[in-house]
Amino acid sequence: MSPADPGPAIPRSQLLAAFDQLLQPERFKDYGPNGLQVEGKADIRKIVSGVTASLALIEAAIAAQADAIFVHHGLFWRGQDGRNNGPIVGWMKQRLALLLAHDINLFAYHLPLDAHPELGNNAQLGRQLGLQADRRFGGNELGFLGGRRDGGQFDSAEALAAAIRQALNRPVVLVGGAPAAIKNIAWCTGGAQGYFEAAIAAGADAFITGEISEPQAHYAREMGVAFIACGHHASERYGAPAVAAHVAAQFGLAHEFIDIDNPA
Template identity: 80%
Template structure:
């Protein structure tokens, strides 16, 4: 089966509601390709490697979390931007990108899907635009301490994590927000978190963790955001009768 480029955009917009978010770049169709879509490739970032993989997979559209265009960019089409755009345009591939709306979706978004992977159940939201999730283990059990939680995250995501703040106590309330959400740490503390999980850590958060007794776990920007894009793309593809393929381009960051 197939759909139109515009109907696919409408399906993504209806699901993710980008009009409700103040974001860092345009959400939706970022690069226009062919009018008819039969196959979607999803990925985390619209890198050249993902675009090349989508070309090889004969995709009509790419769906990502990190698109090509961001507020404050230079605006000139040179270097890496020229290379990526050239490949998309040469192969007439549509590029759809959703940033904060993809983080926030209550069931299919990055935060919801990371929670699902980690066995966490959200009971509330916190932070700017309510992007952060807070809750605990889905079965109600507690982690013995921050080290046990960090070890669990490492095992599930299959990569080392950075843990700061010992939090030598049972971990009940866990807050999380994927990607570069280290700025949400203070809001997570205010929301009553015993531990906070995100993708990255910056210098101030190490001090906050030690001084406030709340553990900070950085598990990798890419690693924390591998799950939302394929969940949303698979959902919409099934809805419209399209073929979907997730392609994970490894990124150590």
């Protein structure tokens, strides 16, 4: 687009309504506010998507001339809602100062983005790994359970871990292992290690998530179910761009995904 022809624009309120209609945040009791977290310019032509509303992502969005940022991890957590109250100091001040100075809207959706059956983090990670879910489990039915899309099996937990390593292009942590070929695979992105017991109860031979905590190593060894941690950020790189691209295409807006690398 030339400066004289900047492309179509829609009102902020219309974009927010589209995100809310798609992700239905009212269905979730979440760790922080979903939706518009920081108000920017009234008309939006370009969306930048990313995983986390970090300073680096905000700076990259400014360079990309974005009017809005769409992320999974917003600015406010655990009852802290800076839209109404709370201290704005330190890193929070830095991030907000940049957003406000450049009049950029910040949209953030946490559990609703994990849960969407086609565009969400879990659905998109499954697509990336060649997995197909046939049922859901756990709180808010965030966990996905299924198997390989081609109907095959993995010969071992090590073979599954190697496939994940190749698909995500990063090291993974494997603890425990099924005694036979792995058919039933459960997954839940991010910090969902607490879903491991529910995955075992649902009949999983292996469980994939972003992080592992101390108890899960013991459960994996004792229950004969493989636990694979592939990185919080790495497991949640796919939902935000899928949703933002879908909504941008709906209105003819420009969209760009910017991945700020994170080893965690």
